[in-house]
Amino acid sequence: MGLFGILLGLALLMWLAYRGWSILIMAPLAALVAAAISGEPLLAHWTQTFMSGAARFVAQWFPMFLLGGLFGKLMDDSGSIKSIARFLTERLGTHRTLLAVVLASAVVTYGGVSVFVAFFVLVPMADEMFRAANIPRRLMPATIGLGAFTFTMSVMPGTPSVNNAIPMPYFGTTTFAAPGLGIIASIIIFAFGMWWLARAEAAARRAGEGYVASAELDSTVDDRTREQAAATGGFDPAEIDHGKRSADEPPFILALLPLIVVIAVNFLMALFVLPRLDFSFLAEQRWGGVTIGAVAGVWAVVLALAAAILTVIIVNYRRLPSLRETLDAGANSSAVPILMIASLVGFGAVVGALPAFATVRDAVLDVPGGPLVSIIVSMNVLAGLTGTASGGMAIALNALGSDFMRLSTEYGIAPELMHRLTTISAGTLDALPHNGTVLLLLQISKLTHGESYLDMVMTVIVSVIISLAVVVVLASMFGSF
Incomplete structure (x- = not known):
């Protein structure tokens, strides 16, 4: 019955997420259902197990979520995102509209701006370019998605996204883990995505299909989409219209400068500065008894975002x-995004504490193919079930992170490789139809799943799966690099 309770809890979590229920409600509910069927004490699991797991996540990641939210809003209100997007689109011109939109999306998100903040700038600008180039609007979400939440979200080394940061404390890595594999995977995703978009554009032109105007774009987000979107990223879409936007835009170089600061400071801190300083005092119990390797990656990103905010x-x-x-x-x-993901972690903590979870853990770790296949399967399944890469990753690593680290040592697998496979794997099936990022992008674009989702599948799911397969092959031949 315990195993049935775990499966029922996961099914309930997935179904309620698809129906648009708040994770703040459904995560503890699903956890209590699993505990009840297992015959475990409910109140103890809610207040001691669930809340302890959720609180640890908040304590560990709140600085990064806070600074990420501040940075994204400052870049938006200062006009910097619009300046970067406008510069790239004007330079590349309407005859390279698809490339211009992909690059504009990639540049701002790789520099640390939340995809949700970027959407509200990129969608209206892409709409103007698609009109000028007479390209069907239905291709807009796939184009923006390719640049905004594929390789810049979890694949490119150094990207300061939450998805690229979550594995760091478990594997003692930084955001630059396995840079060679990350760059190769990014090139594959970009190349395949651009090939598909060019193919789709050519097919539309042959069929005589062009741009067709729709209802006027606006920044209104309904409550259901807001709930689902907030759980997939580090920015609450409800705050996008709060604050005041600048009436003018900074020059391109000044707009780009904060993004350069993020990458440069993160690189220097993670690879050169922090590893050379004496942090032996962290071994004391008052600091948690940790090593600098367990926190250096997080500290580097936090310092990078803080420096970028000041800039x-x-x-x-x-x-x-x-x-x-x-x-x-x-x-x-x-606030809302970190609490939602923390609730998912709390759900995972309860499941991991149930006696029947040993069966699940053994099944995952014994998947044929060794630790690499185990980590790929677990990340794909949980990201797909929860509809969020960060949430699925957090659940899996909270329950199995120590086991994956132990297996990496036993099999002689570099932690950096485990990190990169974790992030790439979590960024595949997370973009299923109920994913909040997908829903928000479609809503802002005034498009439906029927109109645009097939092309999104090809650019944001299939492209990443292909890159993952290539990375696995290369890693089995050459290891981490």
Whole structure:
């Protein structure tokens, strides 16, 4: 019965997520259902197991969520995102509309801006370009998705996204783990995605299909989509219209500068500065008895985002009409997402504490093919079930992270490879139809699943699966690099 309870809890979690229920409600409910069927004490699991797991996640990741929300809102209100997108699209021109939109999406998100903040700038701009190039609007979500939430979300080394950061404490890695494999995977995703988009555009032109205007675009997000979207990223879409946007845009170089600061500071801190400093005091119990390897990656990203925030404010101080309102909105935008993902972690903590979970753990770890296949399967399944890469990854690593690390040592697998396979795997089936990022992008674009989802499947799911297969082959031949 215990195993049935775990499966029923997962099924309930998936079904309620698909129906648009808040994870803040459904995660503890699904956890209590699993505990009840297992004959475990409900209140103890809710207050001691569920809340302990959720609280650990908040304690570990709140600085990054907070700074990420602040940075995204500052980049938006200062006009920096619009300046970057406009520069790239104007330089590449309407005859390279698809490439321009993909690159604009990739640049701002690789630099640390939340995909949700980027959507509200990129969608109207892409709509203008698609009209000028006479390209069907239905291809817009697949184009933006390719640049915004594939290789820049979890594949490219150094990307400061939550998805690329979550594995770091478990494997003692940084966001630059397995850089060679990450770059190769990114090239494959980009190349396949662009090939598919070019093919789709050519087919539309042969069929005489062009741009058809729809209802006027706006930034209104319904409550159901907001709930689902907030659980998949680090920014609450409800805060996008709070604060005040600048009436003008900074020059391209000044707009790009904060993104450069994020990558540069993250790189220097993670690989050069922090590893060379003496942090032996962290071994004391008052600091958690950890090593610098367990926290260096997180600290590097936090310092990078903090430096970028200061850069945005200094460079664009006159372009921020109400700095306090912008900062308030950015800070508030981080609260709901981190609590939702923490609730998923709490659900995983309860499941992991049930006696029957040993059967699940053994089944996952004994999958034919060794640890690499085990980690790929578990990340894909949980990301697909929960509809969120970060949530699925957090559940899996909270329950199995120590086992994966032990197996990597036993099999002589580099932790950096485990990190990169974890992030790539979690970024495949997470983009199923109920994924909040997919829903938000479609809603802002005023398009439906029937119109646009097939092309999204090819650019944001199939492309990543192909890259994952190539990475596995290369890793089996050459290891991590």
